[in-house]
Amino acid sequence: MSTLLVQQLKTTLEQDFTLKFSERYQVASVMPYLYMHNAPAGTFTISIVAGYGTAASKTFTSSAIKSAIQTTENFAHVFYPIVFDSPVQLDAGTYTLRLSSSGYTATADSFLGWIQQHEDLNNQLDYTPSNDDQNPLAFRLKVYTCP
């Protein structure tokens, strides 16, 4: 059994992150750790937001989540891969990963959530959580590397 700490999406959820390499990042995909509760209706958008505006965004639905993990079941937790339609290059700096929605209403019976993760082997925290509520919203950023 897995015990998940889930932030329920009501309007938007955001997680800041900082890229530290000296080279530009060529983003292959971003994978937020999502919780789907009864395949909620609506359209969801994941965006990478920079100081200058939106660097990249893509929409998806519950059906897309189910298709990606090849399931017909309506309850799932998954690192959902999102590949942006256009190449995205990011300089070192601080960005915000934002989850938003349209045509969606969270209810007790049907909602989308983003999972907070205590141990994130992929990302380094610049603070020490004093309780589970302070764990970050988990995601993985996949980048292309030069050969």
Next chain:
Amino acid sequence: MPLIIDFADGFTSATAPDIASGVEKSFALANNQSTFANITGLLANQAEVTSQFIDFEIIRSETGNTYTQHGKMTHYWDGSQWNLVVEITNGYEMIQDVVTTDYFVQLQTNAGQIQYKTGNMGAGYSGEIKFIVTELSA
């Protein structure tokens, strides 16, 4: 407030996992409910849960009048029976031991199921209880 969700083995499920705490629910309170009726979502099984801490808001209105009460309740198993205690309230004193006025609400626990009665309000009635439950397991 984050939700705590216990998900069975695997990454997908055809049935809803257990949401241990954190999700807001609501239940429509009937008008002039003279016999105790169950509040859906406020049921505890002592084999699984020994304490529930309930943040609540009760809203009952009729044309021209709206009554609200906000507070906290503790619903706990003492080893032999369930107990319901209203700990903190603000607003109208709607929750009473007996319904003697139209906007009053009476609550009780019946073997772990919280139930209610209501007074008889007038035309244009609507009523609901909204709540968030935090549980401690047995």
